[in-house]
Amino acid sequence: MTDSTYISANVSYSSIEKPPFRVVSVGSGNWGTCVAKIIAENTRENPLLFERQVKMWVYEEDYNGEKLTEYINTNHLNEKYLPGIQLPDNLVAIPDLLEAVKDANIIVFNVPHQFLEGILKQLKGNINPKARAISCLKGLRVYQDKVELLTDIISQELGIHCGCLAGANLASEVAEQKFSETTIAYPIPDDYCSGDVDPTVLYTMFHRPYFHVHIIEDIAGVSIAGALKNIIAIGVGFVDGLQWGENAKASIMRRGLLEMIKFGQKFFPTSKVSTFCEESAGVADLFTTCTGGRNFKLAQRMAQTGKSAAEVEVDLLNGQSAQGLITAKEIHHLIKNKAYLDEFPLFETTYQILFHGVSIGILPYMLENKWSISKPNYSS
Ligand SMILES: NC(=O)c1ccc[n+]([C@@H]2O[C@H](COP(=O)([O-])OP(=O)(O)OC[C@H]3O[C@@H](n4cnc5c(N)ncnc54)[C@H](O)[C@@H]3O)[C@@H](O)[C@H]2O)c1
Numbered sequence: 549m550t551d552s553t554y555i556s557a558n559v560s561y562s563s564i565e566k567p568p569f570r571v572v573s574v575g576s577g578n579w580g581t582c583v584a585k586i587i588a589e590n591t592r593e594n595p596l597l598f599e600r601q602v603k604m605w606v607y608e609e610d611y612n613g614e615k616l617t618e619y620i621n622t623n624h625l626n627e628k629y630l631p632g633i634q635l636p637d638n639l640v641a642i643p644d645l646l647e648a649v650k651d652a653n654i655i656v657f658n659v660p661h662q663f664l665e666g667i668l669k670q671l672k673g674n675i676n677p678k679a680r681a682i683s684c685l686k687g688l689r690v691y692q693d694k695v696e697l698l699t700d701i702i703s704q705e706l707g708i709h710c711g712c713l714a715g716a717n718l719a720s721e722v723a724e725q726k727f728s729e730t731t732i733a734y735p736i737p738d739d740y741c742s743g744d745v746d747p748t749v750l751y752t753m754f755h756r757p758y759f760h761v762h763i764i765e766d767i768a769g770v771s772i773a774g775a776l777k778n779i780i781a782i783g784v785g786f787v788d789g790l791q792w793g794e795n796a797k798a799s800i801m802r803r804g805l806l807e808m809i810k811f812g813q814k815f816f817p818t819s820k821v822s823t824f825c826e827e828s829a830g831v832a833d834l835f836t837t838c839t840g841g842r843n844f845k846l847a848q849r850m851a852q853t854g855k856s857a858a859e860v861e862v863d864l865l866n867g868q869s870a871q872g873l874i875t876a877k878e879i880h881h882l883i884k885n886k887a888y889l890d891e892f893p894l895f896e897t898t899y900q901i902l903f904h905g906v907s908i909g910i911l912p913y914m915l916e917n918k919w920s921i922s923k924p925n926y927s928s
């Protein structure tokens with residue numbers, strides 16, 4: 549069967565490139581490798597829609613005296629970031645970013661969000677201008693007094709349409725093919741032509757029997773929830789580390805959900821409450837991150853040991869990143885500059901405990917809105 553057999557009659561390719569689509573994953577950490585594995589499983593099962601080979605850009609480093617890319621390509625394993633998980637042989641690790649993205653028509657971004665800016669600088673002017681993108685990052689771009697979605701940053705910097713994927717997806721579980729759901733937000737772009745990347749293409753690329761995809765349009769809701777639940781998980785980890793019990797953790801999650809929704813309404817009024825309350829990217833991701841995520845575990849260990857966030861991140865994560873540390877700092881500066889500190893007490897208290905030695909014991913007062921009684925000095 550040829551491409552044209554796959555695409556039924558009346559398909560116009562005037563401003564797009566036709567299938568099979570070439571997919572690249574920019575990122576190869578814990579989640580980056582896991583998602584690249586999912587895509588490679590799907591591309592080999594759908595040869596008319598996708599090229600079989602999936603390229604995965606790897607930030608090169610030594611792994612036990614060998615280049616990590618060579619180790620991955622020889623053994624079909626990424627022991628550094630996704631240990632014990634066999635990778636499909638059509639997933640190829642590439643250390644050169646520009647070589648990896650060359651000619652790709654679907655670019656999947658999947659790096660810790662602090663590295664996105666540097667990557668986009670390198671990619672600008674060096675990608676297929678007709679490519680479409682999906683961001684799997686959980687973070688926001690925060691300025692002095694405004695905040696932008698990473699999907700918008702990718703679109704602005706590279707001139708390509710970008711959706712996002714997020715959900716209750718602990719990478720280690722998804723990689724072991726334990727069941728989970730995810731949410732993809734992908735509004736159809738203005739320059740869409742028949743045959744272009746659309747929800748069906750994305751569903752085929754990401755859905756697996758163990759990884760169920762639901763596609764919606766609310767990019768803002770999915771992005772905000774993915775970023776902010778990491779701060780909430782830190783609050784829950786503090787409480788858990790002190791063994792305050794399940795009820796206390798639920799209280800922090802409750803407040804966190806409210807602040808997430810309020811943040812959406814203030815900064816991205818198009819975000820939908822239903823995304824936070826009904827989607828895997830919303831409440832389900834909040835639950836899973838607050839029980840088994842790296843942000844939760846980091847805060848739990850901080851509470852147990854009294855060590856700093858930076859120390860615990862190094863001890864616990866072996867090169868992986870707890871994104872909530874950066875996001876808590878970023879959101880603190882934003883809500884302070886906008887004079888919204890009182891409206892986001894959980895985010896602010898979590899930041900103060902993380903970075904300014906404020907006692908975890910303040911959290912119940914914060915929940916009662918009496919937190920300002922012991923409000924620390926906000927000079928920082
Ligand atoms: N791990 C999960 O369970 C999970 C699940 C869903 C979403 N996410 C989100 O996915 C995104 C990617 O997370 P991850 O878990 O793949 O990453 P990770 O935390 O495993 O981070 C490590 C990655 O960062 C790379 N890196 C280190 N220094 C770099 C540099 N200077 N420039 C570029 N890359 C560099 C490393 O090579 C490695 O690939 C994050 O936003 C995260 O919140 C993670």
Ligand SMILES: O=P(O)(O)OC[C@H](O)CO
Nearest residue numbers: 715716717718841842843
């Ligand atoms: O391990 P965390 O805390 O980065 O959370 C992982 C995922 O975002 C869970 O969906």
